[in-house]
């Protein structure tokens with residue numbers, strides 16, 4: 403095994419280094435975030451930095467890159483206060499990936515990449531019709547991360563659209579069964595294969611394996 407220091411890594415070519423660093427934090431869920439701007443123009447973009455922040459209240463965060471690089475999703479969320487997060491399936495991973503392209507603000511990315519928008523009466527933001535696990539959020543807070551000009555966008559879950567056969571007796575959602583897609587770095591996509599579920603860990607007691 404080699405020992406690489408950040409001084410070594412900093413000497414690497416820019417794109418090679420970015421790929422390497424992007425992979426270190428590991429596999430993440432590939433999600434499409436659906437929004438509209440103040441005039442109702444839909445926007446869709448892929449995000450991998452979606453993270454669980456707490457269950458009660460049900461909070462989800464994601465990291466938005468600096469405004470100059472990725473302005474539309476965060477601006478729309480700021481102006482409407484609403485957005486949807488939609489799991490990507492292998493059947494439309496190519497279209498989801500295409501949504502990372504820098505389309506002009508006036509382009510509807512649902513149409514540009516060939517995905518169908520789905521609106522519920524009381525929710526301004528569009529869902530992705532093709533997605534099997536999706537939820538709507540109401541903006542709670544945008545936390546600027548001064549160190550690298552990124553933002554932690556925090557939302558509370560208001561609505562979930564899911565096939566309930568995916569929800570197991572104890573509330574666990576079988577995302578392997580749903581074929582929810584993982585991504586690694588900024589261009590590689592995977593399906594998940596689970597190998598174990600364990601019971602609540604306690605000191606000095608043996609671990610229970612959940613079937």
Ligand SMILES: Cc1cc2nc3c(=O)[nH]c(=O)nc-3n(C[C@H](O)[C@H](O)[C@H](O)COP(=O)(O)O)c2cc1C
Nearest residue numbers: 447448449450451465466467472473474475502588
């Ligand atoms: C696999 C993958 C994951 C990505 N994850 C993020 C992310 O977590 N945060 C982010 O700001 N951009 C991420 N991007 C880049 C955005 O999709 C891209 O900047 C997009 O153009 C943003 O669009 P917007 O300006 O409509 O919000 C990712 C791109 C790919 C291909």
